[in-house]
Amino acid sequence: MRQQLEAIESMRLAPFGLRSAASRGRAYPEPESATRTAFTRDRDRIIHTTAFRRLMYKTQVFVFYEGDHYRTRLTHTLEVAQLGRSMANGLGGNEDLTEAICLAHDLGHAPFGHAGEHMLNQLMADHGGFNHNTQSYRIVTELERRYPDFHGLNLTYETREGMLKHETDYDVSEAAAYEPEKRASLEAQIANLADEIAYNAHDLDDGLRADLFTLDDLEELVVWRELCDKAGWRPGEHFSSLHRHEIIRELIGRSVTDVMRQTSAALEAGGIDSPERLQLHPHNVVGYSPEYGEKVRALKRFLYERMYRHYRLVRMQTKAERFIAGLFEAYIKEPHMLPAETYARLDEAPLARIVADYIAGMTDRYALDEWQKLYDPYIRA
The missing domain is CATH 1.10.3210.10 (Hypothetical protein af1432)
Known part of the structure; x- marks a missing residue:
């Protein structure tokens, strides 16, 4: 079925469109999907x-x-x-x-x-x-x-x-x-x-x-x-x-x-x-x-x-920058506050990059919750 899809795709594409059948492949070899390009x-x-x-x-x-x-x-x-x-x-x-x-x-x-x-x-x-x-x-x-x-x-x-x-x-x-x-x-x-x-x-x-x-x-x-x-x-x-x-x-x-x-x-x-x-x-x-x-x-x-x-x-952005900076500084100062799975990655990359990865992956809501847990004494960690 994949070969049929590739043939249909090739007929439909302009000469300068990239064909999936001509892909330069993946970094790690894998068997091709039977049903998808x-x-x-x-x-x-x-x-x-x-x-x-x-x-x-x-x-x-x-x-x-x-x-x-x-x-x-x-x-x-x-x-x-x-x-x-x-x-x-x-x-x-x-x-x-x-x-x-x-x-x-x-x-x-x-x-x-x-x-x-x-x-x-x-x-x-x-x-x-x-x-x-x-x-x-x-x-x-x-x-x-x-x-x-x-x-x-x-x-x-x-x-x-x-x-x-x-x-x-x-x-x-x-x-x-x-x-x-x-x-x-x-x-x-x-x-x-x-x-x-x-x-x-x-x-x-x-x-x-x-x-x-x-x-x-x-x-x-x-x-x-x-x-x-x-x-x-x-x-x-x-x-x-x-x-x-x-x-x-x-x-x-x-x-x-x-x-x-x-x-x-x-x-x-x-x-x-x-x-x-x-x-x-x-x-x-x-x-x-x-x-x-x-x-x-x-x-x-x-x-x-x-x-x-x-x-x-601008007010919202300024508050956001303060939240992000507070999270970053706290985790850099004390990496043990990072979740265990994130902390374990310190063997793979420098602390600053691990912290940036962790913060970048947060949703707005999660970042606000984390900030409260770190800085509000009335919020349980």
Whole structure:
């Protein structure tokens, strides 16, 4: 059955899409699945990890106690995966590989979103730093312990490479072991854009829901005015949740359409007819058109200034940094406060890295509970 699936996949893919049958394999040899392609198997392994389940209670922008309807790191990941599959399908890329990369791209995120990551990176400055993208890679290659013959998930080379070559405005990871002279695959580049489209749309949605900025504030954005015009809403009129949903849908649709149109043109102009040629191309081929890209950059600047730097979020981020720092300092000072299973890993890595791994794996709720156990004398340990 796997061979049939591989044959169907090969017929469907464009010449520059990565074929699972041509995968460079896994670090540890394993028998192939009888019913799944290699990339489908990667996707399934990622979904079943402890790290994936923990994303349910990790901050995207709002901490879990702010409300039940804001995005979490898990719902963000699912939105990214859905967008990634859609774009891969339209561009002739491998949907399963794209989805696997999308599902794994935030596995290593610390609790409390970028505030937690920022503080861990500061605390780890003398010990190699901390980056959630690199941490995601560590999870799938080392930290998840689910198989008797190897650490990690033993994912294919292509999924691991796609994870390490994931690039955003915030993240560029070291990929020395994965032919650094080559760019990311089509599927990994699609995952990058799916990530950006998802967070631009849902942060705008959540920011409106949370009243972090007003409809009048948004009028400065060309893209907002265009979206409202399409939705048939005019300033001064009643703005309902249905208007908000329609505008967010239109933003996602426009973004995906622009990326696919621009990418198709870039693939054709570059004469790209193989995965190798795509990865050796001097520029990423997946991206926005220049005109739409400027509108997206303006939206991102708006969200940074009016949402991410809003006093309510800054207060939350400041508290989060204090929680993370308190946990880190306590465990470094007295490692015996670490759980036995975590303490046992001190034979494998330096104390600071073990502590960072432990904290990064926490959900927001667990981190708050641990902080209370360590610092509140009325809370039982």
